[in-house]
Amino acid sequence: MILQPTPLLSVKDLSVHFKGTGKLVGSQPVKAVDGISFNVYQGETLGIAGESGSGKSTLARALIGINKPTSGKILVRGHEIVDFSNSALRPIRKKIQMVFQDPYDSLDPLFTISQSIAEGLQVRDLPRSEIPTEVLRLLETVKLPGSLATRYPKELSGGQRQRVAIARALATNPDLIICDEAVAALDVSVRAQILNLLQDIQEQASISFIFISHDLSTLRYISKSVAIMYAGKIIEYGDSDAVLTHPQHPYTRALVSAVPNIAGNNGDKIKSIGEPPDLANVPSGCAFNPRCRESVAQCLIQTPQLLPTAQGPKVACHLIQPIESLQLSLGGE
């Protein structure tokens, strides 16, 4: 057995359910995140993909303590942070920061750029006299001119604002930065600059990232491992090259085939059918079964487990042979 170091972040069987909005008797809870487990190691990037409403953002908000988990554990360097009261959580919470999707909304319009960044420094209890130099250093890290320090967010472009948001996240000296669709609102050339900036920061400071996106090519570019979410569950999880070049789960295959190909090689596109499921009323068995072309009777009854496969990634699908059963059948011969 290979000895693994303690993961920086370890999520175990995490669920976030919301009470049904209807006042009618028997309204079902919305299972936005349902029994998710994964690890993130120091200096590593985990990509999380899935369509709208698959629970990606709820997962991110649970990790920074905005949404309270219904059950499960979140461990930071082995310390559990779910059970802690709010104030005890604060020093650990600072170690996990988030960069948001909308750079127009994630900075307080009434704060100057330096005030926004300084807020993260004040939380760190940095003496007031050191704050200006530190703000300038952070602006330099995100490759922004110091002259922007006294400007207001409305005077900056989308890419510049997103750099400021990254600088603010860095101000607390975080171990992990969650990027929730952080480049989705930016145009392609700016997107590449921000992705490269994030990679530079990762190399220098050995910060881990969780990169949430619906854009598979971005994920493959930036992340080492990737988790595909569907209806609040992870349905495929493993090395990003393996998952995204040889997808096994029917849903992942449909997602990957939906990526536009500039070579015009779009002939073998798998047409997805139907809509994402209602999270208050998830189909029985495998949640994907109503949309899956290959579903069998078992898919309607039994929820598949996320199990390791011979190719490496873990997959939750009845049609894919897990590695244990292969070994068992080999041992039986």
Add this chain to the structure above:
Amino acid sequence: MNDHFEEIETSLDSPSLRTRAWKSLKADKVAFTSVVVVLLLIIIAICAPWFAPKLPLYQYPDGLSDIGAPQGPGRNFLLGADQNGRDVLSRLIFGARVSLTVGVVATALASIIGVTIGAISGYMGGWVESILMRLTDIVLSFPILLFCIALIAVTGPSTKNVVLVIAFAYWTYLARIIRSQVLSLKEREFIIAARSLGLTTPQIIRRHIIPHLIPTIIVYSTLGVATSILIEASLSFLGIGVPLPQPSWGEMISEGQKYFQSAPWLLIAPGVTIIFAVLAFNLMGDWLTDLFDASSTGVKR
């Protein structure tokens, strides 16, 4: 060609609130008039002794005719004299003091209570919100005049009671408006970012919520002054407002109506004053609403 370069460049920057306020005042004659009237009222109230041509409480013997009827408007008494021979204009000027003091103090009190309760209930949600909002509903359902009559019956008329009653009635409106604003503010990403930075709830409310509420507070305070002036006039008219012999606009109408047929100026002068004062504050409130509305949505995106 190059002459325009700087001009274009400066026009690209969105103008500051002060420049925009000045511009819209120059363009909008109604707004301009209302601001001038409000400023005049404030100056007159503060410097009442300098503006008043006579003493407001002194009963001038020549204010009454030989048969004891009050003198009409003329050279000696610009707006006439009242049934006791007092100068109506001077009483109006000193009455502005009472009306504005009551209006401003009551509104300030109401704003402090309303903003605090509205912000807390909007931000905290849950049972805190339920309790505070039900409390607001209860106060809203109070018949405010009856409540005031009962209170004065117990404590006796005083300016302090008038202020307290008006503040008690008005904070509920502010609390509701502020709460709805906070509800939408707290979902904004910069608030979530502040929470993930580890700021405490009081810090977030003070630094990121209250500053965004200031336009609303200013607008509703202006409208609140107008409402307060009206309530004060009503209370004084009913004889439960500011105690005698202090001149107040409502009390002047109340006294004047007895002599309306022989001395109509006793009624017209304070009535017109109240209408203009309230109208000016309301119009200024409208102008401020437009001004702040433009500044919140006119952000370049």
